[in-house]
Amino acid sequence: MRVRAIRLFAASLAALVLAGASVAAHHEILAKFDDKKPVTLTGIVTLLDWRNPHVHAYMDVRDQSGQTVNWAVELESPIDLQRNGWNKDSLRPGDRITVEGIAARNGSHQAWGNSVVLAGTGRQVLTVSSSAPTPPLSPRPTPRWPDRQPRLGAASAGGAQGYWAFPSATALVENGVTAPMSTYGLLKNIADAPKVAPLQPWAQALYIERQRRFLQDDPMYLNCKPPGGPRQFQLPYGVQFVEDRERQRIFVLIGSGNSNYRIIYTDGRGLKGQVGGDDDNPLYYGRSVAKWEGDTLVASTAGFNEDFWFTNGGLPHTDQLRLTERFTRTDFDTLKYEVTIDDQGAYTRPWSSGLTLRWVAGEELPRHICQENRS
Amino acid sequence: MRVFVFLVAFSVAVLTGSHLAAQEGHPLKGSWVGTWAGNKTHGNDVLLVMNWDGKTISGVINPGTDNMTIKNATLNPAGWVVHIEADGKDKSGAVVSYSIDGKIEDLRLPNRTITGTWKSQRESGMFRVARQ
Numbered sequence: 001m002r003v004r005a006i007r008l009f010a011a012s013l014a015a016l017v018l019a020g021a022s023v024a025a026h027h028e029i030l031a032k033f034d035d036k037k038p039v040t041l042t043g044i045v046t047l048l049d050w051r052n053p054h055v056h057a058y059m060d061v062r063d064q065s066g067q068t069v070n071w072a073v074e075l076e077s078p079i080d081l082q083r084n085g086w087n088k089d090s091l092r093p094g095d096r097i098t099v100e101g102i103a104a105r106n107g108s109h110q111a112w113g114n115s116v117v118l119a120g121t122g123r124q125v126l127t128v129s130s131s132a133p134t135p136p137l138s139p140r141p142t143p144r145w146p147d148r149q150p151r152l153g154a155a156s157a158g159g160a161q162g163y164w165a166f167p168s169a170t171a172l173v174e175n176g177v178t179a180p181m182s183t184y185g186l187l188k189n190i191a192d193a194p195k196v197a198p199l200q201p202w203a204q205a206l207y208i209e210r211q212r213r214f215l216q217d218d219p220m221y222l223n224c225k226p227p228g229g230p231r232q233f234q235l236p237y238g239v240q241f242v243e244d245r246e247r248q249r250i251f252v253l254i255g256s257g258n259s260n261y262r263i264i265y266t267d268g269r270g271l272k273g274q275v276g277g278d279d280d281n282p283l284y285y286g287r288s289v290a291k292w293e294g295d296t297l298v299a300s301t302a303g304f305n306e307d308f309w310f311t312n313g314g315l316p317h318t319d320q321l322r323l324t325e326r327f328t329r330t331d332f333d334t335l336k337y338e339v340t341i342d343d344q345g346a347y348t349r350p351w352s353s354g355l356t357l358r359w360v361a362g363e364e365l366p367r368h369i370c371q372e373n374r375s
Numbered sequence: 376m377r378v379f380v381f382l383v384a385f386s387v388a389v390l391t392g393s394h395l396a397a398q399e400g401h402p403l404k405g406s407w408v409g410t411w412a413g414n415k416t417h418g419n420d421v422l423l424v425m426n427w428d429g430k431t432i433s434g435v436i437n438p439g440t441d442n443m444t445i446k447n448a449t450l451n452p453a454g455w456v457v458h459i460e461a462d463g464k465d466k467s468g469a470v471v472s473y474s475i476d477g478k479i480e481d482l483r484l485p486n487r488t489i490t491g492t493w494k495s496q497r498e499s500g501m502f503r504v505a506r507q
Contacts, residue, residue: 200429202401205452209482217483219399306400318400320429344429345401 028184029102031216033074033112037103041071041111042119045095050088052369053077053221055126057091057116059099073099073113076128079237079366084128091116091125130236132166132358133333140332142295145245150295150329152241152250163255163365164335164357165238171313172197172230172341172353185234185313187211196315203316203346210314219308224370226260228284229301229310229323230339233357237366250290250297255365264288264299276305276319284308286323297327318345333359398485398506401427403450403457409504411475411493416465417441423459423504436461436473443473455479457489471495475502 043061057073075081081090091097096119104110116126143155154162171185179192187193193208210217219225227235237255244251248267254260262285269289277283283303290299301323304310310317321343328336338354341347398405407423414421417437425434425448432448436459443463450457459475477491486505493502 202450202452205455206402206482213483306398306404309399316400318404318427318429345427346429 028182028186028215028218029112030182030186031214031218032104032110033102034105035102037105039099039101039103039111041073041099041101043071043097045091045093045097046070047093048088048091050078055081057097057099057113057126059097069109071099071109071111073101073111073116075113075116075126077368079368080128080130081126083130086126091118096120097125133360135333135358139334142329142331149292151243152297152327152329152335153243155332160362161364162359162361163238163240163253163363164233165236165255165360166358167234167355168357169353169355170234172234172311172315172339174198174351175353181313183312184215185311186215187313196313197341198348198351199315200346200348206316207314215314218314220370224258225308226257226284227254228286228304228308229317229321230325230337230353231309231311232257232262232285233337233355234312237368238357238360240365253365256368258370259367260285262288264290264297266290266292266297271300271302273303275303277303282307286321288325290325295328299323299325299327301325316346317341317343320345330356333361335359401432401450402455402479402482402487403427403432403448406507407489407504408507409488409502411500411502413500414493414495414498416471416495416498417463421502421504436463450479455482457491471497477502 041059041061043059045057045059047058049056049058055075055078057075059071059073060068061071063069098117098119099111099113100115101111101113115124117124143151145151154160170183171181173179174197177195179196180188182188190208190211193211194204196207199207220227232239232252232254235256239255240253242251242253248265250264250266252262252264254262265288271287271289273287283305284307286301286304288299288301290297302321304317304319304321306317306319310321321341324340324342326338330336335357336354337357338352340350340352342350403425404427405425407425409421410419411421412419422437423434424438425432425445432445432450434445434448436443436445441463443461445459445461447460448458455478457475457477457479461473463471463473465471473493473495475491475493477489479487479489481487486507488503488505490503493500
């Protein structure tokens with residue numbers, strides 16, 4: 001009985017350790033992988049694991065001692081790979097490949113794959129390039145409803161599909177401040193942290209702590225927490241506006257948010273309700289009411305909980321966060337998003353930031369599903 | 376059998392711990408449970424509920440029983456050093472003034488801890504609470 005129990009314990013512990021390892025997997029690339037550890041791997045593919053949030057190629061590699069070691073090579077997401085014409089048959093078990101990448105910080109047999117080349121043909125596979133749609137030479141006019149109010153969504157009822165993506169900025173920085181960052185909001189120079197926003201001392205220290213840990217504690221990746229606040233507009237799979245004029249509300253469908261959506265009420269109701277929501281309605285997106293000021297939809301949003309990061313990069317917020325969001329479709333293909341952050345719990349004064357989004361015509365909003373405990 | 380019971384309990388503890396609610400705002404906000412070891416006046420077990428309004432850390436020690444209002448609390452982000460002061464009463468009604476000094480550990484975790492020491496006019500000991 002004792003031996004059996006110990007075996008059971010060992011198996012349970014191993015499962016827990018493995019689960020913990022995978023929990024820490026989908027992040028800012030530098031959270032898991034070290035760009036100072038370049039690695040070249042040549043070996044035989046054993047599996048192409050085509051699942052969210054990142055595809056993995058497993059390969060047997062013979063090390064210097066002659067032992068065969070199975071490496072996990074992390075690649076881009078299935079959505080991005082499919083957009084670039086790849087599929088789960090693009091690499092097959094038995095294929096001999098060479099991978100150039102960077103190795104995991106923890107010394108495990110994992111690598112981020114910058115390039116994958118089929119040894120037989122020299123062909124590079126599973127490549128991804130991402131660029132915003134080219135805008136027309138002369139801007140197309142903003143589409144409007146019959147009453148001349150701008151349309152935030154499709155150009156006409158039953159018309160061409162589309163959504164907003166390719167944000168001009170992928171992390172919040174106060175207007176007028178220059179603080180270079182990665183796509184995930186990781187500062188190139190951590191000394192810029194105090195410039196990013198007017199943070200209270202505790203919030204600045206927490207922001208720096210998150211940055212120093214390469215954003216690896218991001219609850220959106222660790223626990224699939226929704227991208228509430230401005231973050232919903234900073235992610236790669238965009239947003240779609242569905243305007244329900246009859247019921248006076250706008251649904252914001254969030255491509256990177258596990259098919260989450262947010263409702264902006266335009267029926268004149270006030271902001272009310274329990275701060276932070278409750279277990280049935282946890283308010284990762286807060287409560288939003290809005291009205292039109294000319295061609296700009298101005299939304300007031302409050303009631304957020306504190307269980308998520310409201311921007312890439314890990315700027316803290318509290319449940320005192322109130323956003324004033326201004327949406328202006330400046331032309332057919334451009335949506336301007338301006339936001340004022342008022343959070344007396346985390347910042348010394350209100351501050352503003354913004355970005356623009358590009359219209360992706362003729363496509364449905366991608367469906368990205370986070371899978372907890374999956375790398 | 377005892378080994379098996381321990382292993383099951385350990386697993387339950389680990390799995391339960393991994394599903395604590397996140398809290399990404401002010402690090403002290405929330406409910407904290409633990410011990411102030413050697414406290415003969417108010418018992419070893421302690422519960423703190425703390426809040427942050429943007430300027431002040433407020434809260435109560437042992438709400439519902441001892442109801443000691445926190446009269447002063449500070450968090451120094453340099454090292455995440457915590458200081459808490461609160462007054463309670465012993466069975467005779469005499470005021471017992473508590474002072475707690477500690478440090479937040481595992482800041483990134485929902486079940487982060489404060490570890491340090493506590494003291495009153497009469498007693499002192501180790502202090503450790505974990506966020507629930």
